[in-house]
Amino acid sequence: MSMYMPGATAVGITFDNGVVFASEKRIAYGNFLVSKTTKKTFSLTDQVGTAIAGLVADMQILVLQIKALAKIRKMELKRDIPPNSIAKMMSNLMYERRFFPLLTQVIVGGVVDKPAIYTLDPLGSVLPDEYAAVGTGAEMALGVLDQQYKPGMKEKEATDLAIKSIRAATMRDSFSGDGIDVLVITKEGTKEFTEKL
Template sequence: MDKDIKKHVVKTGTSTLGIVCKDGIVLAADKRATFGGEGGVSYIAGKDQEKVQEVTPYIIVTTAGTASDTRKVIKLVRAELRLKELKSRSKPTIKQAANLFASIAYQSIRTPSIIPSITHFLLAGYDEEGFFLYDISADGFLQDISNYASSGSGMIHINPILDSDFKENITLEEGIELAKKCINASIGRDPASGEGIDIYVVKKDSVKQVVKQKFDLVPRDQ
């Protein structure tokens, strides 16, 4: 019974990344969701997943792991941050948001369940202290990232490119092109990633989607 449940759980499979640039932060992700099958075989469950989610108007996250758990955590953090804002009459900081994600991830994965709560987030935002990129792993470990990070099944294809092509003081424009290169490479090799690319940028005055690219891999009759 447990195996039957687990193989029908929707996972985001995933290739996601974050790049710290001199004038902002780039977050990117693919668009495929999968069912985890037996023997390590995955089946496509969705082809238009939004794996970059807004938390507040100035904070965004990428999602990897079990789809329902990542969405649940985001909803909880949104609510908690809103309550903090109402009580303190000031905007929560990026660090406070990251700590909330980490705390929930830490507690969730240690709660006994038929379906373990597996979530991995890359969080980016801007506040009075500057730009921040955080890596929040499934066990609740929180890292402040100064250059770049990736998550998901596609990271083994993304990291070598980031290692070789990233440079200090990279611009947002260069970061966007590097993100495209990384996600495209992962989609070509990782069966749990695919369908398209979403890229967002965090600037001092805005969070904006700059790329929304959908791949049509099935030939159509003319």
């Protein structure tokens, strides 16, 4: 059985002091370009973010539900929710919907104690990693990441590498393109910016 996954490319990288997420902005469905300005990187809490590839509606509903659940959990525990807990919340939500899955591939991560990222498939498997790529351009992005990632990178190096890997994917994947959204999360907080291709 093959599942139709709309195109996109998103990456996540850990560095010495936090995590960086990057994704391109194009939404294509078949050979039709639907949008050139779609956001696929999201801040979930002050210390946790996500980059997602897949169906936009599924992506948006997942982010809304997880943001709400994380807020409730934070009020219950009276402390920041670590990335592994948010990854588990996402996993549970996606697994509950396994017969009508959310057609998304997710990279979620952040920094509470130390930087961490996790990859989730549409059924909710949680795989920890130091860097990851999802979507139709993932192979091209991983080609760059595998070669150039090193543990303990500085923020600028990791950000530049994330942008470079998305650029590589957009050169060969017709479903990816139209600019790059970047989200950087450190203990000090989050910053977001957009890069042109």
